[in-house]
Amino acid sequence: MTTPASNKPGRRQLANAIRFLAADAVEAAKSGHPGMPMGMADIAEVLWNDYLSHNPNNPKWFNRDRFVLSNGHGSMLQYALLHLSGYDLPLQELRNFRQLHSRTAGHPEHSETPGVETTTGPLGQGFANAVGFALAEKLLAQRYNRPDFDLVDHRTWVFMGDGCLMEGISHEAASLAGTWGLGKLVAFWDDNKISIDGNTDGWFTDNTPARFEAYGWQVIRNVNGQDAIEIKTAIDTALKTPGKPTLICCRTTIGFGAPNKGGKESSHGAPLGKDELAAARVQLEWPYAPFEVPEEIYAGWRAGVAGDEREARWNALRDQYAGKHADEAAEFARRSRGELPEGFVDSANAFIAKLQAEGPVIASRKASQMSIEAFAPLLPELIGGSADLAHSNLTLWKASKSVASDDPNANYVYYGVREFAMTAISNGLALHGGFIPFDATFLVFSDYARNAVRMSALNPAHAIHVYTHDSIGLGEDGPTHQPVEHLASLRYIPNNDVWRPCDAVESAVSWRAAIERKDGPSCLVFSRQNLQHQPRSEAQVTDIARGGYVLAEAEGGTPDVILIATGSEVGLATQAKATLEADGIKVRVVSMPSTDVFDRQPAEYRESVLPNAVRKRVAIEAGVTGFWRQYVGLDGAVIGIDTFGASAPAEVLYPHFGITVEKVVEAAKSLG
Numbered sequence: 001m002t003t004p005a006s007n008k009p010g011r012r013q014l015a016n017a018i019r020f021l022a023a024d025a026v027e028a029a030k031s032g033h034p035g036m037p038m039g040m041a042d043i044a045e046v047l048w049n050d051y052l053s054h055n056p057n058n059p060k061w062f063n064r065d066r067f068v069l070s071n072g073h074g075s076m077l078q079y080a081l082l083h084l085s086g087y088d089l090p091l092q093e094l095r096n097f098r099q100l101h102s103r104t105a106g107h108p109e110h111s112e113t114p115g116v117e118t119t120t121g122p123l124g125q126g127f128a129n130a131v132g133f134a135l136a137e138k139l140l141a142q143r144y145n146r147p148d149f150d151l152v153d154h155r156t157w158v159f160m161g162d163g164c165l166m167e168g169i170s171h172e173a174a175s176l177a178g179t180w181g182l183g184k185l186v187a188f189w190d191d192n193k194i195s196i197d198g199n200t201d202g203w204f205t206d207n208t209p210a211r212f213e214a215y216g217w218q219v220i221r222n223v224n225g226q227d228a229i230e231i232k233t234a235i236d237t238a239l240k241t242p243g244k245p246t247l248i249c250c251r252t253t254i255g256f257g258a259p260n261k262g263g264k265e266s267s268h269g270a271p272l273g274k275d276e277l278a279a280a281r282v283q284l285e286w287p288y289a290p291f292e293v294p295e296e297i298y299a300g301w302r303a304g305v306a307g308d309e310r311e312a313r314w315n316a317l318r319d320q321y322a323g324k325h326a327d328e329a330a331e332f333a334r335r336s337r338g339e340l341p342e343g344f345v346d347s348a349n350a351f352i353a354k355l356q357a358e359g360p361v362i363a364s365r366k367a368s369q370m371s372i373e374a375f376a377p378l379l380p381e382l383i384g385g386s387a388d389l390a391h392s393n394l395t396l397w398k399a400s401k402s403v404a405s406d407d408p409n410a411n412y413v414y415y416g417v418r419e420f421a422m423t424a425i426s427n428g429l430a431l432h433g434g435f436i437p438f439d440a441t442f443l444v445f446s447d448y449a450r451n452a453v454r455m456s457a458l459n460p461a462h463a464i465h466v467y468t469h470d471s472i473g474l475g476e477d478g479p480t481h482q483p484v485e486h487l488a489s490l491r492y493i494p495n496n497d498v499w500r501p502c503d504a505v506e507s508a509v510s511w512r513a514a515i516e517r518k519d520g521p522s523c524l525v526f527s528r529q530n531l532q533h534q535p536r537s538e539a540q541v542t543d544i545a546r547g548g549y550v551l552a553e554a555e556g557g558t559p560d561v562i563l564i565a566t567g568s569e570v571g572l573a574t575q576a577k578a579t580l581e582a583d584g585i586k587v588r589v590v591s592m593p594s595t596d597v598f599d600r601q602p603a604e605y606r607e608s609v610l611p612n613a614v615r616k617r618v619a620i621e622a623g624v625t626g627f628w629r630q631y632v633g634l635d636g637a638v639i640g641i642d643t644f645g646a647s648a649p650a651e652v653l654y655p656h657f658g659i660t661v662e663k664v665v666e667a668a669k670s671l672g
Contacts, residue, residue, distance in 0.1 A: 009300045011228040014049065015041040016286045017084055017297045019257060022076035023280065024290040025097035025104070027271045032098060032106065035254040035267035036074030038280075039225065040159060040190050043250055046231045047157060047188075048081055055307025056086035059114045062336045062433060063314045065154045066117045066133045070126030071161035071190060072107040073269070079104045082115045084293070084301040089114065095291060110431065110459045118431050119459045122451055124167030125424045127187065130158035131173045132428015132437075134185035134245070135403065135413075139383070140434050143408045144332050149321045151332065155184045162200055165189065165208055169452075172421030177245045178216030180404060185245040186238050190225065192254040198265045209249055218244040225250030257284040335381045335434045338462070338518060344378050348512045351375075355505045356541055359533035364526040364567070365468040367504035369394035371511040376411075379436065379515070383429060385413030386440040386466075387422050393440035393468045419445050423452035423465060430461040436515060438464035442474075443483040443525055446490060456521035457495040464514045465523045470500065471622035472657065473529045473568055478647030487566075488627035490523050497596045500525040500621075502570035503533050506593050509544040513597070525567070529650055532571045534591070547597025548609055552589040555581055559588035561668045562610060564631055565620040566592050569639075569659065573620055576664035585668065588614075595631075616671040622659055637667040 018041040026032035047067075054064045069078045076097060082089045089103060096102035103113045107121030117133070120126035134156040141152040164170055177185055189208065193200050209219045218241045224230045231250070238246035255267025258280045272280065281287065288294065322329035334341065351374045360367070376382050376397050383403075386395045400412040415422040422439045429437040439449075446453065446467055456463045472482045490498045499510035499522060507526065514522035534551060543549035552574055554560070561580065565573040570591050577587040590609055592598060598606065610617075610631065617636040619628035625638035632638060641657050654660060 009297050011042070011045055013297060014300050015045040016257075016284050017293050017301070018044060018077060018080040019284065020281070020286055020288070021080040021083065021094055021291065021293070023272055023277055025076050025079070025094050027274070027277060027290070028095060029098040030271060032076060032271065033073040033269050034076070034272055035194070035269075036071055036161060036190060037077035037080065038256045038258065038262075038267070039192055039252040039254045040074065040077055040188075040250075041256070042226050042228055043159070043188055043231050043252075044077060044081055046228050047235065048085060049301070049304050050232060051235055052157065053154060053310055054305075055311045056082075056115070056305060057307055058311060059087060061307075061311045061314075063152065063154050066130070066156045066432065068117055068126045068130040068133070068156065068158040069108055069120055070124065070130065070158050070164045072120030072126060075104070075106065075108045077159075078108050078116065079113070082113070084298065085305055086302050087115045091291060118428065119455060122455065123161070123163040124165075124169040124173075125452060125455055127158055127160050127164050128169050128173035128421045128424035128452075129428035129431065130156050130185060130187070131177045131182065131421070132425040133432045134177065134182040135180060135425065136429050136432035136435055137184055138180070138182060139403060139410055142406060142410060143380075144328055146321070146325060149317065149325070151318060151321050155186065158185070158187045159190065160187060161190045162193070162195055162204055165206070166204055169420045169424060172418035173425065174212060174215045174217065176415070176418065176421065176425070181216070181243050182245045183242040186235070186248065187246070188248050188250055190252055191249055192252045194254045194263070194265050194268060196265060196268055209247070212247045216244060218246045220246065220248045223248055223250045225252035226256060259283050331380065338433065340516065341378060345516070347378055348375060348508070352505060352508045352512070352541060355508055356536060360504050361530055361533055362504055363528055363530050364501050364503065364507045365394045365528060367501070367507035368466065368468075368511065368524065368526045369397065370504065371508045373397045374508075375511060375515065380409075381434060381436050382438070382515075383411050383413065383435050384438045384440070385415050385422060385426075387415045387419045387445070388417045389441055390414070392442070393466060395438070395440045395466060415439070419448035420452055423449035423463075424455070426463045426465070427452060427456050427459065427461040430463040431459060436462060436464065438466055440466035440468065442469040442481060443467035443486050444469070444481050446486055446523070450489065453490065453496065453521065453523065454493050457493050460495055460520040462518050463521045465521060466526070467523060468526045469528045470525045470567060471527070472641065472645040472653045473527055473622065473650045475528070475650040475653065476647055479644035482645030483623070484641055484644060485624045487525065487621070487623045491595060491627065495520040497522040497594055498525065499523065499594045500567040501593045502565070502567055502591055503531050505534070505536065505541065506544055506591070509541075510593060513545055513594075527568050529568060531568055534570065534574065544591075544593065545597070546601050546605065547594035547599070548590055548592040550588060550609055551591040552577055554586035554588045556586055558586070559614055560586045561616045561618065561671065562588045562590055562614050563618050563620065563664065563668070564590045564592050564610075564628070567621070569620040569622060572659070572661055572664055575661045576668065579661060579665050580668055587668070592631075616668070618664060618667050618671070620659070620664055622654075635671070637671060639663055639667055
């Protein structure tokens with residue numbers, strides 16, 4: 001095809017560049033979702049060219065607006081936007097859409113593509129992440145802004161489809177956003193009435209605008225999502241109501257411009273096909289070859305970005321701010337860089353050494369609260385919360401202040417019973433920057449949040465997930481509340497560090513490790529019942545951070561048997577050691593608070609803890625047994641529980657399920 005004479009492109013032509021880059025990429029990949037990018041292209045064009053404050057030359061500029069594509073299957077919309085506006089995403093990457101090692105994966109990936117704020121695809125989670133982004137902006141502005149210095153002043157924009165709004169997480173997150181009055185959050189609903197199975201009239205008849213109004217949102221209804229003037233008017237209206245988040249309801253046609261597949265589910269998740277693409281080019285007056293974008297279109301897209309200028313103005317403001325508020329500016333800069341305050345590690349180590357010397361016999365959930373109390377005053381970036389279990393999870397500390405207030409030191413989130421949204425919002429807080437968030441619930445209810453925990457690890461996000469009531473040891477609440485498979489399930493998530501400490505000292509070390517870790521999330525798992533303090537040398541205290549270590553060495557040389565345990569079962573292992581050694585069996589006890597961290601240690605260290613020559617091994621943990629075969633082998637033994645629990649006092653349940661000193665001794669002796 002030939003390029004027509006150069007003209008200043010109109011809005012529709014700018015939007016058509018998105019449409020055809022998306023459709024051409026899906027066609028080349030022979031898979032993907034062209035319908036949403038073609039339907040939302042006009043909305044995206046108005047937002048990115050007239051409102052979005054960003055800098056393609058520095059995607060990590062701190063005061064940028066955050067754009068989230070919650071309906072992440074339409075990833076080519078975002079890739080086209082990034083390419084057209086000048087990010088480091090060359091045309092060849094769009095040609096390589098969905099191919100191995102490209103930066104244009106099937107769904108947007110935060111760690112792979114410059115300008116992608118969060119990994120999206122599991123519907124609704126991007127929307128909840130966006131609530132976290134907006135909450136982060138609100139809290140940072142409350143803490144650092146001063147008269148004449150709006151140091152923190154940016155918006156969060158989120159695109160979402162019908163599928164996002166069908167997911168339960170959208171209800172949870174939208175309710176909280178309204179409660180918090182997140183006025184700098186604007187969501188665009190792609191109301192095209194089509195999902196994979198066809199027209200949604202048979203399964204999505206909610207009065208969505210009324211629902212959001214009930215949540216406390218400003219709702220702008222009946223916007224023609226293919227009309228730039230209506231879109232612009234809607235956004236202007238949204239910005240006039242600073243105290244409420246806004247939902248803009250955009251009626252669109254999925255696959256807009258495709259004459260035979262537009263408005264149909266056939267354009268949702270499959271290439272349009274060569275003939276339909278050619279017909280769309282004719283209908284939308286786009287006479288260019290696949291992946292061809294004329295220079296005047298590029299010029300039109302990049303004319304209004306001015307990212308370097310925006311950032312330069314903000315940098316000047318920041319420098320002026322520092323001249324008048326030096327301490328606040330230094331703290332803000334440190335938090336923006338994701339650096340811990342000077343002296344944190346020394347203070348944390350001193351607290352850990354104090355616990356080791358004092359040896360408290362307490363529940364590890366209480367030890368967790370003591371750790372928060374010790375570390376939080378050192379970390380203004382630490383923000384916590386619980387899913388309506390603050391007094392059971394023990395996540396409150398003396399300086400806790402609700403984020404529902406205007407307090408500049410607000411640092412605690414009452415999430416209500418919303419485990420899934422809580423975890424996804426934590427991910428948003430972490431990905432925004434300036435915060436280290438933690439969230440909390442019972443371990444058994446990590447099931448409600450599990451996909452968001454997985455997304456923590458995939459992004460990755462520096463989020464801390466706190467889980468208490470970690471086993472049948474919680475007692476009378478019974479099997480509905482007693483986790484069995486959950487530890488193994490969480491450990492099987494790649495890049496997710498799971499810690500199950502055995503006493504107050506290991507609890508504090510796990511908190512320190514989670515705070516220091518920057519390349520992924522940590523799950524901290526704590527008990528309801530009291531745990532015995534374990535004696536240790538200074539070197540052993542240091543080795544806790546390696547995930548597994550020799551807690552008690554065999555008397556008289558090489559061990560005959562190694563007992564491996566976590567959490568409350570470490571106490572059983574040390575008692576079993578005494579019994580076995582009285583019978584002349586040499587026993588080493590290994591405490592393994594984090595198998596994930598232990599597995600990353602050098603082979604030499606792992607061999608020093610679990611020598612291959614010692615094949616008689618027993619693992620003890622009040623959870624499913626299969627996970628432990630990788631450490632004890634098929635010739636070892638595992639003491640655990642492979643059924644659901646029961647309702648009874650904890651001291652009755654452990655003997656009932658055979659998790660006792662006697663059973664450990666019996667298993668060790670049975671190994672020959």
